[in-house]
Amino acid sequence: MKFKRVCQFMLLFYLLWQSAVSEGGAAQEKGASIAHSLVHAQGEGLEKVNTVEATGSTYKTVSVKSTGWFQAGQDADIILAAPGFNNAGGPLLFNHPGNVASDGAHLVLADRNNNRVLIWNTLPTDNTPPDLVLGQKDFSTNGPGAGLDQLNWPVGVAAAGGKAIVADTYNDRILIWHSFPSSNAKPADVELKGARGGPGRGQVVWPWAVWSDGQKLVVASTGAAQVLIWNQIPAQDSQAPDIVLALKDHFGTPRSIASDGKHLMIGDHNAKPSGGGGNFFWRTFPVRDDQMYDFFVSDLFRMGEKRKQGEGRDVLWAGMSLDGKLIGISNMLYLWNSFPENEEDAADLKVGGVPGQPGYDFGGRQAGDSSGIAFAGGKVYISLSNGNKIVGFNAMPAAAGQAPDFAVGAPDVNTQTLLSNYFISNPVPATNGKSLFVASGFDGTLSVWKNLPDESGVKPDYRYQLEFPPSDIALFGDTLVLAERFGNIYVWKKLPLAGELPDASFQARIGGADLAPVGGIALDGRYFYLAVAEGDAGKIYVWDGVPGPNVDPKFSFGVERAPSRLSSDGNYLAVLTTEPGSLTIFRVSELGPKAQGIVIGERPFNLPQGVFAGEGHLFVADTCFNRVHIWKDIEDAIGGKEADVLLGYTDRASRPEDAKPEIGRHKLFWPAGLCFDGSFLWVGEFKFSGRVLRFSVRPAE
Structure with a gap:
């Protein structure tokens, strides 16, 4: 079950990482904003909403609600937090770029979430558009595909010896161009493809990184927990590697490579010696199978x-210069x-700072998964995945406080184009059928559309930059x-449709209830629910409505599995557990200290991240199987019936673990956040995508 294993590693590591960085705050953008101070009802340190930005957005709004029900595999009809369907936004609007590489003459960038590779024929020193694109016919589209001229979520690139090489990650393959591409969408010459049956020895599975000096080829076969080495760049499809490093008690998900052909470094997000991020170093280049680092x-x-x-969790996204420097x-x-010679050989120079301190921010809110480094023409190019740009130094950095000299993909080194274009990472939506609210636990934002948008790519009316990043959202009546x-x-006691501040906030406790770590919230006409994870189990606190700061819960009850999301429609309370994937339904009328629910989910959910119960219907975001389960009648789910409708991956007969995430109109890429108003289902995608999709009910055919 390859994708279950891969998704599990990524999702759980990401939740740990997000917890670690959440105190650092999110990048700020210039714009029409009003800074507000917020006096809190309880607690220290929560002292303000950083900004509320009025965007001046205009857009077509919903005038007529659709009726009917959903159909299996139907298209989404609008998309938010993106320029549009199959729309990249142009040559210089990246979307979470991956690695960067150079052969000394060209610069190559994996524009990961746009399913393309960008090529500059001369080395850029400012925000210069690329000359060529691979994976797309032009710079306007971003649709995925599996042809030799297409890509699906490419992460790694290499350029050397007149060749170009791409790790086409979600197509489980390496593509090789034996002559450097000179036209858009040029098909690859060689395809090194993994086996669909699983991560066998020497197989290319979910590859994140490639490296080559024009002769050797090194591949991080991330999903197989292996590093593959060819002594000569393959000239034939599916040519087996010469050397396999399958260090099963050491590798977890290897995904970055640095080498000069004499040394080797592998960065791993789930390295077993640390139980998290870590880096393996070979002082001499490996020459035999399973050669120990x-x-x-x-x-x-x-x-x-x-x-x-083994105590830290750092992953190094690195490169080596021709003169042997490692950066x-x-x-x-x-x-x-x-x-470096050993684990005590500290870096000669550390450059950058953390938010709020001097020095350029190279941390997780700028770098993050799939960032990379390339050297060319005396310059250093650094792709910042979460910063959504390349930054460059005109020479090797020489001082700790030195900032990059230029940016590509942004007007300057400090602009965050994901925020300036109103993209949303980890969107969690809520709606009352008239307005739309989307929280982001990564960006630390709340986006507000006063009216329901009826066209794609439109920015919200207001965007809040919050002191602490919201991971969940609940709405009932006028309360958010x-x-x-x-x-x-x-807490807003009146919906914030004009940039209003919260009416109250709480930190760590409400009455005698400890609130951390929060495993979901829900709100209905009777109760406010807050779930807390307690190891592998959890507890649900229940109040009569949203409480004051000193109000004890009306009651609480335990759940056997750690909760990750809640939803209630006043009749049913749904408690979702991500790992292991399961859902427990409680009848609200039967809730109390000894409440017993009905487990629905010894069915094949794969790390589900979202649930919504509304008007007697049930929706589950089956995140790592890239689909949404829909029951028109929640009692059918309680009775053990399969979902009436699947959105995204719909083939019930085949193995769902083989379902690849895609950003097509009728496809889903790690769906997570859900809400439904009787006509529109809003779906927010998690981590490796950031789309907000609307699916409308349809009349019966």
Whole structure:
């Protein structure tokens, strides 16, 4: 079950990472905004909503609600937090770029979420458009595909010896152009493809990184937990590697490569020595199967302090220069003048700072998964996946406080184009059928559409930049509640349709109830519910409506599995557990300290991230199987029946673990947040996509 394993690693690591960085705050954007101070009902440290931005957005609004029900595999009809369907937004609007590479003459960038690779025929020194695109016929589209001229979520690139190489990640393959591409959408010459049956030895599965010096080829076969080495770049399809590093007690999901052909470094997000991020170093290039690494580093910042490595969680996205320097990015930029000799060989220079301190921010809200580094023409190019741009130094950095000299994909090194274009990471929607609210636990934002939009690509009327990033949202009547994982709660008693501040907020406790870590919130006409994870189990606190700061819960009850999302329509309370994937339904009329629910989910959910119960209907976001289950009658789900309708991946007969995520109009890419108003189902996609999709009910055919 390849995708279940891969998605599990990524989802659980991401939740840990998001918890670690949530205190750092999110990037701020200039614009028409009003700074507001917020006096809190309880707690210290929660002192303000950073900004409320009135965008001046105009858009077509819903005038007539649709009636009927959903149909299996139907198209979404509008998309938000994106330019549009199959619309990349042009050559210089990236979407979470992956690795960057150069052969000294060209610059190559994997524009990951846009399913394309961009090529500059001369090395850029400012925001210059690329000359060529692979994976698309032009710079306007971003649809995925599996042809030799198409891509699906490419992460890794390499360029050397007149060749171009791409890790086409969700197509489970490596594509090789033996002559450097000179036209858009040029088909690859060679395809190294993984086996669909699973991660066998030497197979290419969910590859994240490639490296080549024009002769050797190294591939991080991330889903197989292997590193594959060819002594010569393959000239034939599916040519087997010469060397396989399958260090099963060490590799988790290897995904970054740095080498000069003499040394090798592999960065791993789930390295087993640390139980998280870490980096494996070979002082000499491996020449035999399963050759053991020389040393391991997981705490880059504290190298040289004689601390036991294995305590940190740093992944180094790195490259090596022709003169043997190693430079990589993690929580900052690290530079070694020569390849490190051991785990105590600290970087010669550390560049950058953390938010609120001097120095350019190279941390997780700028770098993150799939960032990369390339050297060319004396310059250093750094792709920042979460920063959504390339930044460049005109020469090797020489000072800790040095900022990049230029940017590509942004007007300057400080502009965050995901925010300036109103993209949303990890969107969680809520609606009352008249307005739309979307929270982001990564960006730390709340986006508000005063009226329901009826066209794609439109920005919200208001965007709140919040002190703490909301991971969940609940709405009933005129009340809106946001919750952050560490127990910070915002409450509006009147829906914020004109930029109003919250009426109250709580930190860590309400009455005698400890709120962290929050495993979901829900609100109906009778109760306010807040779930807390307690190890592998959890507890649901229940109040009569949204409480004051000192009000104890009316009652609480335990659940056997750690909750991750809640939803209630006043008759049914749905409690979702992501790992292992299951759903428990409680009848609200029967709730009390000894409440017993009905488990629905010994069915094949794969790390589900979203649930919505409304008007007797039930919706479950089956995140890593890339589909949404819909029951028109929640009692059918309670009775053990399969969903009436599947959106996204709809083939019930085949193995759902083979369902690849895609950003097509009728496809889903890690669906998570859900809400439904009787006519429109809104779906927010998680982590590796950020779309907000609307599916409308249809008259029966």
